[in-house]
Amino acid sequence: MLNVAETTGRSLFITTADLEDLAQGAAFLGTGGGGDPYIGRLMAKHAIEEYGAPEIIEASELDDDATVLPAAMLGAPTVLVEKAASGEDIDYSIKRLAQLIGKQADAIMPIEIGGINSVIPVVAAARLGLPLVNCDGMGRAFPELQMVTFNVFGVPATPAVIVDERLETVIVETNDGKRAEDLIRAAAIRMGLSVMISCYPMNGRQVKQYAVKGTLTLALGVGRALSQGRKEGEPIEALLEYLRSTEYYNHCKVLFDGKITDLRRETTGGFSMGHCELAALDGSERRMTVLFQNENLVARVGGKTVAVVPDLICIVDRETGRPVTVEALKYGQRVKVIGTSAAPIMRRPESLAVFGPQAFGLEEEFIPIEEFGERGRI
Amino acid sequence: MDVPNCCGAEIYGCPKLLFRYLEDIAIIRIGVDVGGTNTDAVLMDGNDVKAVYKAPTGKNVDEGIMAAVRNVLNMSRVAAGDIQAVMMGTTRFTNAFVERKHLQEVGVIRLALPATRGVPPMIDWPDDIAAVIGKHHYMVAGGYEFDGTPISRLDEKAIASAAKDMQTKGIRKVAVSGVFSPVNSAMEERAGEIVLNELEDASVTLSSHIGRIGLLERENAAIINASLTGLSATFVASFERALARLKIRAPFYISQNDGTLMSAEFVGKYPVLTFASGPTNSIRGAAYLSGLKDALVVDIGGTTTDIGVLVNGFPRESGVSMDVGSVRTNFRMPDILSVGLGGGSLVSRNGKVRVGPRSVGYRLVEQARVFGGKQLTATDIAVAAGFVEVGNPDAVANLAESLVRETANAMHRTVEECVDRMKTSAQPLPLILVGGGSILIREHIAGTNEVVVPQHAQVANAIGASIAQVGGEINKVYSYEQVTREEAVKSAQAEAANQARNAGADENSIEIIDFEELPLAYMPGSAVRIRAKAAGELRLC
Numbered sequence: 001m002l003n004v005a006e007t008t009g010r011s012l013f014i015t016t017a018d019l020e021d022l023a024q025g026a027a028f029l030g031t032g033g034g035g036d037p038y039i040g041r042l043m044a045k046h047a048i049e050e051y052g053a054p055e056i057i058e059a060s061e062l063d064d065d066a067t068v069l070p071a072a073m074l075g076a077p078t079v080l081v082e083k084a085a086s087g088e089d090i091d092y093s094i095k096r097l098a099q100l101i102g103k104q105a106d107a108i109m110p111i112e113i114g115g116i117n118s119v120i121p122v123v124a125a126a127r128l129g130l131p132l133v134n135c136d137g138m139g140r141a142f143p144e145l146q147m148v149t150f151n152v153f154g155v156p157a158t159p160a161v162i163v164d165e166r167l168e169t170v171i172v173e174t175n176d177g178k179r180a181e182d183l184i185r186a187a188a189i190r191m192g193l194s195v196m197i198s199c200y201p202m203n204g205r206q207v208k209q210y211a212v213k214g215t216l217t218l219a220l221g222v223g224r225a226l227s228q229g230r231k232e233g234e235p236i237e238a239l240l241e242y243l244r245s246t247e248y249y250n251h252c253k254v255l256f257d258g259k260i261t262d263l264r265r266e267t268t269g270g271f272s273m274g275h276c277e278l279a280a281l282d283g284s285e286r287r288m289t290v291l292f293q294n295e296n297l298v299a300r301v302g303g304k305t306v307a308v309v310p311d312l313i314c315i316v317d318r319e320t321g322r323p324v325t326v327e328a329l330k331y332g333q334r335v336k337v338i339g340t341s342a343a344p345i346m347r348r349p350e351s352l353a354v355f356g357p358q359a360f361g362l363e364e365e366f367i368p369i370e371e372f373g374e375r376g377r378i
Numbered sequence: 379m380d381v382p383n384c385c386g387a388e389i390y391g392c393p394k395l396l397f398r399y400l401e402d403i404a405i406i407r408i409g410v411d412v413g414g415t416n417t418d419a420v421l422m423d424g425n426d427v428k429a430v431y432k433a434p435t436g437k438n439v440d441e442g443i444m445a446a447v448r449n450v451l452n453m454s455r456v457a458a459g460d461i462q463a464v465m466m467g468t469t470r471f472t473n474a475f476v477e478r479k480h481l482q483e484v485g486v487i488r489l490a491l492p493a494t495r496g497v498p499p500m501i502d503w504p505d506d507i508a509a510v511i512g513k514h515h516y517m518v519a520g521g522y523e524f525d526g527t528p529i530s531r532l533d534e535k536a537i538a539s540a541a542k543d544m545q546t547k548g549i550r551k552v553a554v555s556g557v558f559s560p561v562n563s564a565m566e567e568r569a570g571e572i573v574l575n576e577l578e579d580a581s582v583t584l585s586s587h588i589g590r591i592g593l594l595e596r597e598n599a600a601i602i603n604a605s606l607t608g609l610s611a612t613f614v615a616s617f618e619r620a621l622a623r624l625k626i627r628a629p630f631y632i633s634q635n636d637g638t639l640m641s642a643e644f645v646g647k648y649p650v651l652t653f654a655s656g657p658t659n660s661i662r663g664a665a666y667l668s669g670l671k672d673a674l675v676v677d678i679g680g681t682t683t684d685i686g687v688l689v690n691g692f693p694r695e696s697g698v699s700m701d702v703g704s705v706r707t708n709f710r711m712p713d714i715l716s717v718g719l720g721g722g723s724l725v726s727r728n729g730k731v732r733v734g735p736r737s738v739g740y741r742l743v744e745q746a747r748v749f750g751g752k753q754l755t756a757t758d759i760a761v762a763a764g765f766v767e768v769g770n771p772d773a774v775a776n777l778a779e780s781l782v783r784e785t786a787n788a789m790h791r792t793v794e795e796c797v798d799r800m801k802t803s804a805q806p807l808p809l810i811l812v813g814g815g816s817i818l819i820r821e822h823i824a825g826t827n828e829v830v831v832p833q834h835a836q837v838a839n840a841i842g843a844s845i846a847q848v849g850g851e852i853n854k855v856y857s858y859e860q861v862t863r864e865e866a867v868k869s870a871q872a873e874a875a876n877q878a879r880n881a882g883a884d885e886n887s888i889e890i891i892d893f894e895e896l897p898l899a900y901m902p903g904s905a906v907r908i909r910a911k912a913a914g915e916l917r918l919c
Contacts, residue, residue, distance in 0.1 A: 039594065043496040076905065079524050082593045083557050086495035123496065165493035165529065192523040193905065261804065332799045 013053040014122055014132065014216075016045050021223030026118035027323040028222050028239075029215075031312050033295035034115015034141030035077030036325065039084055044119045047087060047126040054125035054132045057107065059213050062204030067103040068133060069094050070111040071124035072197050074145070074162070074184065077116060079193040086165045090124045093163040093198040100159045100171065101201050109133040109207065111148060111200065113215040114141025114295075120196070135211035137200070138355075139218070139248055139343045140312050143294040145184060146177030147355040149345055150200045153210045160184060160199030164191040172199075212343045218246055226321045235321030236336055243340055251341035251370035255299050255306050256288040257281055257318060260333045265326075276315075276329055278337070288337060290315065292326050297360050299337055307339035308357050310346045311369045314338045339369050405462040407628070408447055409844025411659055411837075412439060412468040418840035419446035421454045421461075429453035430837045439470060440613075444620045451624070458625040463916065467633045467659040467843035470613060471606050471649040476703040480609040482551045483512040484601050485544040487537060487573070489520030489556035489565050490593075493529055499555075499597055504704045511605055514549055516540035520565045521557030524855045524905060529557060532565045534572055541576035552582045553604040555597035559586035561854050581607045581647070588650060590853045591907065595708035602705065603650035610649035614642045631846070631916070635711055637662045637692050638849030638913055641882060653702060654711040656839065661686040661693040661712060663842030664810040667832035673808040674797055674826065677838070678815030680722040681737040685715045685796045688810070690891050692913070715800055719792050721815035722746070723756040731784045733759075733792070747773045756818050759785045766817040786821075794824045801825060812838040849891070849913035850877025857905050866908060867893075874912040883914030 014022070023037035030037075048054070062068065071090055073080060098105045108128065110121040113136040125132035137148030151157055157180040162170045170187040174180040180199070188195045221242055229238025236254070243252040258278035265274035273293050280286040289300045296313035299306050307313050315324045318334045345351065347368060353359070356366045411418045417439075421429040429450040433442065443466075451458055474480045486499045499515045500508055518540070519533035544552065552573050556566045563586035570582045583604040589596030614630075621630060631639040635654040645652065657677070664675040671691040677684045687694040693712035700711050718735020722742040726732045738745040738753055745751035747758045748769030754777075760766050762774040762782045797809065806827040811819055812835040823829060834841060852874045856866040875888050892911035 039497060042501050042594070046496060046498065046501055076524075078591070078907070079905075082524070082591055083490075083521070083529070084494040084497045084593065086492050088492070088495065090496075167492070192529075259798075332801055334799065 012056040014048075014056055015053045016048050018220055019044050019119065019122075021227055022118060022122075022216075022220050023223065024226055024323070025219035025221065025223030026113060026115055027325070028226070028314050028316070029118075029139065029219055029312065030114030030141040030323065030325070031295045031314050032292055032324070032326040033143065034112065034117065035073075035080065037116045037119050039081055040073070040116040040119035040123070043085060043087065044122040044126070047123040051126045051129065054122060054130070056134050056216060057131040059133055059135045059208050059211055062107065062133065062207055064203065064205040064208075066106040066204035067098065067101070068107045068109050068202045068204060068207050069097055069105045069198050070109050070137075070200055071121040072111050072117045073120050073194065074197045075188045075194040080116065083165065083192060083194050085123075085194070085196055087123060087127055089163045089165050089167060089196045090120065091127050092167050092169070093161045093196045094124055094128060096163070096169060096171075097159065097161045097198040097201055100161065103201075105130060107131045107133050109211070110136040110216060112136055112138055112141050113219050114138070117141070118216070118219050132216065133207060133211070134216045135207065135213045136215045137211060138310075139212040139215045139346060140310070141295050142355055144178075145181040145199070147359070148200065149210045149212060149351065150202065150206070151177035152351045152354050155200055155202055155206055155210060157199050159201070160197060162187055162191065163196045210345070212248070212345060214247070218248070221246070230320060236316065236318070236338075239316075239321055239338070248343040249312065249340040251368070253339060253369075254336050255313070255339045256286075256301065256337040258288060258335065258337070260329060260331055260335065263329055263331055274326070278335070281334065290337060291362075293360055294326065296326070298357065298362055298364070299339060305364055305367070306372050307369045308362065308364060308366060309360060310342040310351070310355050310366070312340045312342060314340070341369050406456060406460050407463040407465060407844050408450060408461055409840040409842070410443055410446055410464070410466040411656070411839035411843050412443055412466065412470060413656060413839065417442045417446050418837045419450045420834070420837055420840045420844055421450040421456060422841070422844050423456070427834050427841070428456060430834060430840070432837060440616055440620065443617065444624070447621075447624060447626070459627065461626045461628045463628045464621060464626060464630045465633060465639060465843045465846055466617075466631070467655045467839060468652060469656050470652075471610060472653045472702065474606060474609055475602055478507055478510050478703070481510050481605040482608045483510075483514065483549050484551045484553050484604040485514040485516065485540065485549045486597070486601055487516045487518060487540050487552065487554045487569060488597065489518055489532060489554070489559075489569055491517055491519040491521075491530065491533075493521060493557055494593065497594065500601065502594070502706060503598075507703065507705065511601060512549070514544065514547065516543070520569070522559070522562045522565070524558055524561065525857050525860065526558070526562040528565075532568060534568070537569050537572045538576055541573045541580075544580070545577055550577065550580045551604040551607055552577070552580050553585065553597065553600035554582060555585035555593065555600055557593055558591075558855070559584070560589070560591055560596070581611075583607065583647070588648065590708050591855065592708045595706055598705050599650055599707045599709060602702065602707065603648060606649040607647065611646045614646045618642060633659055633843045633846040635709055636695065636849060636851070636911070637842070637846055638881075639846040639916060644881070650709070653709055655843075657684055657686060657714045658693050658712050659839045659842030659846075660684070660812060661688055661842065662691075662845060663838030663840070664688070664812045664832070664835070665691055666841055666845045667812070667834055667838060668808075668810045668830045670808055670810060670830070673810050673830075674800060675810045675812065676793060676797070676816070676819070677813040678811065678818055679720050679813050680739050680742055680815060681718065681720040681734075682716050683719045683793065683796070683815065685717075685793075685800050686712050687800050692891055713800070715796050717792060717796055719756065719789060719815075719818070721755065721757045721818065725754045725756060725759060725785050727781060731781065731788050733785060733788050756785070756789060756815070759789070760817045760820075763820075765820040768817070789818050790821055790823060793819055797823055797825050811835065847913040848878055848881045848883035848916050849911060850874050850879070850881055850883070851909070851911045852877065853907070853909045855905055855907050866906070870908045870910040871912070874910040878912040878914050882917055883912075884917040885914070888912050888914035
């Protein structure tokens with residue numbers, strides 16, 4: 001399957017030719033949020049052209065005491081389209097965090113594979129000449145910093161280093177992940193709404209235990225399935241076929257095939273909250289509602305839930321399969337709503353306490369997507 | 379005068395607002411539309427269409443334009459000296475860029491450091507065009523945060539030395555872009571001054587004069603613009619000379635993407651703003667001819683159908699980024715949906731009836747059955763179904779009734795589906811049909827409450843050019859923690875109106891025609907992007 005990424009001996013490199021597929025796959029896994037990876041993709045392209053393609057390694061290849069540092073962008077993706085990173089800010093966040101914990105970074109990892117944060121670590125790894133670990137902390141996108149597996153299993157979010165383009169830096173040390181999120185977001189506003197961050201410093205053992213593994217190549221696979229499928233005329237079929245072959249997203253289905261008939265958005269507490277109503281295209285009276293907070297949270301047909309966070313709910317153009325972000329939803333758009341299972345580690349009770357339905361203010365319990373079919377026809 | 383009227387002048391339903399705002403433009407003027415296929419001209423006196431002319435756009439575009447203007451003058455018997463304005467819509471500059479012709483090398487100065495070093499200018503351009511434009515990039519300290527505070531002080535010395543470098547390289551077309559320049563354009567303005575101090579004969583394009591939020595897209599637009607300013611200056615000068623030869627002394631305007639006019643002088647500086655004026659003019663022309671301000675516009679040509687939406691007299695704009703010649707931009711483009719249905723669309727039946735997307739195109743007049751040809755086209759079906767009388771109806775008299783019915787239905791369903799996709803609410807809207815292929819649609823279209831086919835529908839583009847207004851637009855990010863919402867809204871609207879006034883709109887006629895607020899995601903309730911557009915009638919002195 002990995003025929004595009006360049007294979008040299010046993011090593012896998014991510015090249016500029018992979019970036020478009022990676023970005024598209026990441027947009028799908030972003031489940032409506034995570035930011036448009038377009039500008040991040042260009043930054044990665046530039047970094048690879050200048051510094052060479054970074055090597056992708058598996059979590060299992062890490063020594064237990066290896067130092068692994070995540071790289072990410074935090075802020076408003078709408079600001080990033082104007083004020084892109086310099087690259088040095090990304091390096092500096094990593095170097096400064098390494099200095100704080102008194103270690104040398106051995107590898108870089110993505111913390112959020114959905115959206116723009118799939119490509120920022122590619123920039124970091126290329127620039128620093130470090131390998132990139134094929135994993136992240138969710139296998140999708142989430143709006144807040146504490147919503148990662150590492151936090152669930154007790155890895156401290158801090159020290160966290162937040163850097164702007166002037167290399168001005170805020171270091172945050174807190175007692176828990178949610179508090180880190182609050183302080184970091186407050187700092188990010190004063191720093192211009194688009195900052196680079198490195199946090200959750202980890203050793204190899206922690207990554208092996210708590211990361212959602214293989215998600216970088218999964219994002220690549222999703223993007224590749226879509227572009228290949230588009231060439232052959234059946235992008236959504238190709239996508240589903242690929243998802244079924246994966247370990248995490250194998251429970252997948254088209255939850256709805258419809259047209260957007262209503263759209264409400266409001267900004268509350270810095271998040272884009274809202275819902276989107278769809279009418280079926282098959283002439284039936286079926287209606288779907290998708291609620292979102294930056295990312296799609298729950299999909300209901302006729303008031304009955306058919307998929308709920310942390311399982312993935314992705315809206316794609318019904319012809320091209322192109323992922324549609326929450327900002328890009330429009331009345332009249334013809335879309336398919338695709339639901340997939342999340343990685344098993346994301347569905348454990350302790351994980352659901354941090355990013356299950358109730359963490360987003362929904363009243364329902366989490367039910368895995370594959371069990372909805374069993375409990376009655378969708 | 380004789381107007382070739384292939385669409386007839388049937389009106390379905392009664393447009394209540396017919397000719398309502400025609401009285402507003404009580405001047406004698408010529409509208410010209412220079413398209414890839416045809417050059418159209420109309421001569422209008424107030425709301426009277428005095429003459430229309432349509433001819434293929436020849437190899438020599440300028441001569442074609444002059445022939446069209448001369449023809450409508452002769453047909454209408456209006457004296458050249460009585461013409462008060464000439465308005466033109468053209469795809470000239472779009473085509474030049476797409477075909478990579480007549481472009482000049484551009485020096486790019488970006489005010490941003492230390493930000494944005496990760497994405498240098500033209501990073502995503504195709505190699506062939508990047509080679510034509512050259513890679514003369516200068517990134518210097520400057521730019522703003524989203525709230526208008528500087529990222530760093532403008533590095534004036536670096537700008538001057540960039541200009542000197544361009545001097546030695548012989549580059550005279552300069553694009554200046556700055557981070558968040560739509561929020562504050564002061565640094566771009568200053569950079570432009572410095573460049574002109576060093577390089578007197580340079581022409582400078584500032585990104586804040588052209589584009590919206592989105593640094594790369596706006597910068598790309600500025601670069602494209604700069605590369606075309608040589609061509610635009612020549613074009614404007616030669617057209618002005620030609621008008622003088624015809625003894626027309628009236629001012630000359632070109633319509634831009636949003637349906638408003640630019641003075642000839644402005645077009646010389648900002649050719650890129652004409653990039654989508656074709657579809658805009660057809661939608662605006664449809665509005666004018668029908669008298670409707672809110673409607674769907676279906677423009678059916680020989681091969682394709684373009685569907686747009688008229689909101690408050692102007693085309694609804696697309697919210698997504700547009701690629702022009704494979705370069706990503708964020709121009710103000712109308713939101714258009716195109717499908718392969720036109721008068722020349724081929725009809726086939728293989729179990730199910732198919733119409734298009736294959737078409738005989740401009741060879742319709744030889745190849746369609748009603749014109750003595752062998753191909754079964756959508757036009758043949760329209761004749762067989764009794765929608766229109768053109769050519770020889772006997773040639774299609776023996777077509778199976780079921781085929782005619784099914785094909786006619788299929789054409790209507792295609793339009794219905796597009797109409798449905800373009801609507802933003804379930805509320806039915808009137809539909810205006812224009813273009814030579816409008817004969818294909820004669821029955822009710824679901825989602826609409828009436829179908830209007832105005833007279834002169836086949837020259838809607840040129841008419842659209844002749845009625846364009848003068849507009850101004852603003853697109854800024856405000857922090858509601860620093861200003862109240864009312865203050866922000868007021869300031870945005872005042873700034874848009876002011877821009878319209880500066881562009882030549884009559885003070886008393888300026889209206890806010892579009893307003894949009896977009897909260898920026900992921901940030902606690904502060905930052906909101908506001909877009910306001912104002913337009914008014916052209917002020918004539």
